Amino acid sequence: MAGSFNKVILLGNLTRDVELKSTQSGQSVANIGLAVNRRWRTPDGEQREETTFIDCEAWGKTAEMIAQYFSKGRPVLLEGRLRLDTWQDKDSGQNRSKLKVLVENFSFVDSKPGAGGGGGGGGDSHGGASRPARPTRPQTQSEPGISEDDIPF
Numbered sequence: 815m816a817g818s819f820n821k822v823i824l825l826g827n828l829t830r831d832v833e834l835k836s837t838q839s840g841q842s843v844a845n846i847g848l849a850v851n852r853r854w855r856t857p858d859g860e861q862r863e864e865t866t867f868i869d870c871e872a873w874g875k876t877a878e879m880i881a882q883y884f885s886k887g888r889p890v891l892l893e894g895r896l897r898l899d900t901w902q903d904k905d906s907g908q909n910r911s912k913l914k915v916l917v918e919n920f921s922f923v924d925s926k927p928g929a930g931g932g933g934g935g936g937g938d939s940h941g942g943a944s945r946p947a948r949p950t951r952p953q954t955q956s957e958p959g960i961s962e963d964d965i966p967f
Contacts, residue, residue, distance in 0.1 A: 844877035
């Protein structure tokens with residue numbers, strides 16, 4: 815295989831308020847709990863649902879923006895990559911590991927009052943320059959001959 819690909823896109827609700835911390839060097843890091851629901855119907859017609867709980871981590875400006883605009887229960891679309899953290903348990907000395915999503919970008923799903931109303935945000939996973947917010951509807955100025963009145967939304 816010539817290369818590899820590691821991309822995760824998740825749509826779910828926060829299971830707790832975002833926990834924002836700073837490293838000793840002043841870098842912001844946010845720990846995020848996400849619940850993703852899957853619904854399906856069995857061959858017998860019975861409705862089923864399962865919830866997957868996912869630990870996520872964001873860094874830099876992305877972490878700060880998520881902590882500022884999101885709280886428990888709020889829906890969010892997260893983009894990132896999987897990362898396996900490994901460590902040795904202090905008490906037992908056993909090797910431990912945990913798979914988490916390293917958030918590289920996010921988008922608002924709802925438009926809660928005072929929450930910025932549908933923009934997007936993000937940046938690289940280690941706090942570099944952030945990407946510009948993605949518009950939620952087409953920019954009318956870039957379409958010559960179309961006025962605001964012509965757009966149905």
